[in-house]
Amino acid sequence: FGSLAAKVHRNPSFSTLNSDDISYFKEILGEKGVIEDEDWLATANTDWMHKYKGSSKLLLQPRSTEEVSQILKYCNSRCLAVVPQGGNTGLVGGSVPVFDEVIVNMSLMNNIISFDKVSGILVCEGGCILENLIAFLDNQGFIMPLDLGAKGSCQIGGNISTNAGGLRLVRYGSLHGNVLGLEVVLADGNVIDMLGTLRKDNTGYDLKHLFIGSEGSLGIVTKVSILTPPKLFSVNVAFLACCDYFSCQKLLMEAKRKLGEILSAFEFLDSKSLDLQVLNHLDGVRNPLPPTMHKFYILIETTGSDETYDRQKLEGFLLHAMEAGLISDGALAQDINQASSFWRIREGIPEALMKAxxxxxxxxxxxxxxxxxxxxxxxxxxxxxxxxxxxxxxxxxxxxxxxxxxxxxxxxxxxxxxxxxxxxxxxxxxxxxxxGLGLMKANEIFYSKPTATVSLMASVKKMLDPKGILNPYKVLPHSLSS
Ligand code: FAD
Structure with a gap:
C-alpha cells in the first residue's frame, strides 16, 4: 500500500475532525453509534486483503435514513470526507479510508421492510447481509438473484454500490435488471426516494442506475427494492475436467445451447487454482476427481423445476460432451453435501490466495x-x-x-x-x-472509458457532491476528483 499512498495526496480542502464534531455526532446517534475504539477502528481501516489501510479516527453507525441524512448534511457543511462502508469485503480498496475520512458503517440498518410473495419483490435496508437475505427468502420459497463467496459478510447496499456480479449472473442477469428501486442519501443530506416496486416505470430518467456501481461516490444507499426469483427445487452440480482451454470454451457454447433455460452457473478454474487450495489445506476442499493431470476445471450448475427432466438433460449433455472429447473426466453431485463441496472448491480460491x-x-x-x-x-x-x-x-x-x-x-x-x-x-x-475501480484502479479508468465519458462522470459527481466529500480518491482519476 505504501507505493499507492505515495501517489495520492490528502485533499487540503477537507477539514480535520475536532471535539465539537464528535459531540454533534453523539447528539444525533447517541454514544453507542459513535465509535472511537482503536481496535474497532483498526479493523474498519483495513480492507479484506490487508492491502489498503486508512487512518480514520471515527466510525459512525446510523440506524435510520434520517440519521444518515443528518450525518451527511453535517459532514458536507464542515467539509469532512466520508467513506460509506458495508461488509468491507471489497477487493479494490474502495471501502476503507485513504486518510482520515469518517467511516459511515451501515451494519445497523439491517431490517427487512416488506416482501411480496406474489411478485417476489423484497424491500429492505442497505445494511442487510446478503446471506441473511438468502436465508429469509429461502423460508418464503424464493432466492436472491445474486450470490457470491463473500455472502456471509457483504451487504446488499455494498453489492448495489459495486454492482456485484457473482455466481448466478449468467442466469439472472445484473443488478441493473434486478434492482427495482433505491432510496439514497446525497452528500448534502437530501434523501432521494426512488424506492419503486414496479417492473415497468418509464417516467423520465431512471436515476437509480447512477447509484448502482458508483461505489459510494454519489450517495449512500439506505433502502433497496429488488426482484427475487422463486426457489426451484431441482438443482444439479457437476464438477468437470477439461484438458485444454479451447475445450472449456466449446463446453460453454454447448452448455448454453443444450442446457438452455436450466443453466444457472458456469464457473472455471485452472489446475493451479485448485493446487493452491489443496496445498494450503483449505477446510473441506479436495479434488473429487482422480489425481490425473487436468489443466482446467469447470463447475456447472443447473436449476429447474422437474428433477427427472433436469437430471436427464444434464446427463445427456455430459455424455455428449464426453463423447465429443470436451471433458476428460467429471463427477455429478449425488446429494446436497457433495454439491456444496464442489461449490466450496470454486468459492475457496480467494481464501486460499490470502493464505498463500x-x-x-x-x-x-x-x-x-x-x-x-x-x-x-x-x-x-x-x-x-x-x-x-x-x-x-x-x-x-x-x-x-x-x-x-x-x-x-x-x-x-x-x-x-x-x-x-x-x-x-x-x-x-x-x-x-x-x-469496481476503488482506489486501486481510479487512475486507470482511461484504459476502459473514453475521455469524454470520464468527463461526464466527473460532471455528475460535481453536481451531486460539489465538495467531493463522498468516498474521495476512489472511482474517478485523482486529477479530476479534487
Ligand atoms: P464494501 O466492501 O464495504 O464496500 C464496497 C464499495 O461500496 C465501497 O466503495 C463502499 O464505499 C461502497 N458501499 C458499501 N455500502 C454502501 C452503501 N450502503 N451505500 C453506498 N456505498 C456503499 N464481487 C463480485 O462482484 N462477485 C463475486 O463473485 C465476488 N466474490 C467475492 C468473494 C470473496 C471471498 C470476497 C472477499 C469478495 C468477493 N467479491 C465479489 C467482492 C465484494 O464482495 C463485492 O464487491 C461486494 O459487493 C461488496 O459488498 P460489501 O458490503 O462488502 O461492500
Whole structure:
C-alpha cells in the first residue's frame, strides 16, 4: 500500500475532525453509534486483503435514513470526507479510508421492510447481509438473484454500490435488471426516494442506475427494492475436467445451447487454482476427481423445476460432451453435501490466495476466446517469481487473474502493471468486470472509458457532491476528483 499512498495526496480542502464534531455526532446517534475504539477502528481501516489501510479516527453507525441524512448534511457543511462502508469485503480498496475520512458503517440498518410473495419483490435496508437475505427468502420459497463467496459478510447496499456480479449472473442477469428501486442519501443530506416496486416505470430518467456501481461516490444507499426469483427445487452440480482451454470454451457454447433455460452457473478454474487450495489445506476442499493431470476445471450448475427432466438433460449433455472429447473426466453431485463441496472448491480460491501470502488481483472482462492467453502471457512474464492463477465466471466472460507472491513487492507490481491494463484495453475488455475501480484502479479508468465519458462522470459527481466529500480518491482519476 505504501507505493499507492505515495501517489495520492490528502485533499487540503477537507477539514480535520475536532471535539465539537464528535459531540454533534453523539447528539444525533447517541454514544453507542459513535465509535472511537482503536481496535474497532483498526479493523474498519483495513480492507479484506490487508492491502489498503486508512487512518480514520471515527466510525459512525446510523440506524435510520434520517440519521444518515443528518450525518451527511453535517459532514458536507464542515467539509469532512466520508467513506460509506458495508461488509468491507471489497477487493479494490474502495471501502476503507485513504486518510482520515469518517467511516459511515451501515451494519445497523439491517431490517427487512416488506416482501411480496406474489411478485417476489423484497424491500429492505442497505445494511442487510446478503446471506441473511438468502436465508429469509429461502423460508418464503424464493432466492436472491445474486450470490457470491463473500455472502456471509457483504451487504446488499455494498453489492448495489459495486454492482456485484457473482455466481448466478449468467442466469439472472445484473443488478441493473434486478434492482427495482433505491432510496439514497446525497452528500448534502437530501434523501432521494426512488424506492419503486414496479417492473415497468418509464417516467423520465431512471436515476437509480447512477447509484448502482458508483461505489459510494454519489450517495449512500439506505433502502433497496429488488426482484427475487422463486426457489426451484431441482438443482444439479457437476464438477468437470477439461484438458485444454479451447475445450472449456466449446463446453460453454454447448452448455448454453443444450442446457438452455436450466443453466444457472458456469464457473472455471485452472489446475493451479485448485493446487493452491489443496496445498494450503483449505477446510473441506479436495479434488473429487482422480489425481490425473487436468489443466482446467469447470463447475456447472443447473436449476429447474422437474428433477427427472433436469437430471436427464444434464446427463445427456455430459455424455455428449464426453463423447465429443470436451471433458476428460467429471463427477455429478449425488446429494446436497457433495454439491456444496464442489461449490466450496470454486468459492475457496480467494481464501486460499490470502493464505498463500500477498495477492495482486485483477478482475477483467475479456472476449472468452482470448481470456486465458493473458494468464499464460503473465506466467511467461513473471516466470518463477510468482504463482499466476486464472479462474472466474467464464459464462460472463469474466476472468479473475490473480498473482500470488510471498509478500508485496514493487518490482513485481511494475512487471504486472500497466501491462495487464494495456493488454485488456488492446482486446477491448474492461479493467473492472465486477469489483469496481476503488482506489486501486481510479487512475486507470482511461484504459476502459473514453475521455469524454470520464468527463461526464466527473460532471455528475460535481453536481451531486460539489465538495467531493463522498468516498474521495476512489472511482474517478485523482486529477479530476479534487
Ligand atoms: P464494501 O466492501 O464495504 O464496500 C464496497 C464499495 O461500496 C465501497 O466503495 C463502499 O464505499 C461502497 N458501499 C458499501 N455500502 C454502501 C452503501 N450502503 N451505500 C453506498 N456505498 C456503499 N464481487 C463480485 O462482484 N462477485 C463475486 O463473485 C465476488 N466474490 C467475492 C468473494 C470473496 C471471498 C470476497 C472477499 C469478495 C468477493 N467479491 C465479489 C467482492 C465484494 O464482495 C463485492 O464487491 C461486494 O459487493 C461488496 O459488498 P460489501 O458490503 O462488502 O461492500
Amino acid at each position: 501470502g500477498a495477492v495482486y488481483k485483477y478482475d477483467l472482462s475479456l472476449p472468452v476466446e482470448k481470456m486465458y492467453d493473458l494468464v499464460e502471457e503473465m506466467r511467461t512474464r513473471l516466470s518463477d517469481s510468482a504463482n499466476v492463477v486464472g479462474y472466474g465466471h467464464l459464462g460472463d466472460g469474466n476472468l479473475h487473474l490473480n498473482i500470488s507472491t510471498a509478500q508485496y513487492d514493487d518490482g513485481i507490481l511494475t512487471q504486472i502493471e500497466p501491462f495487464v491494463y494495456e493488454w485488456t484495453s488492446k482486446h477491448r475488455g474492461s479493467i473492472s468486470a465486477e469489483h
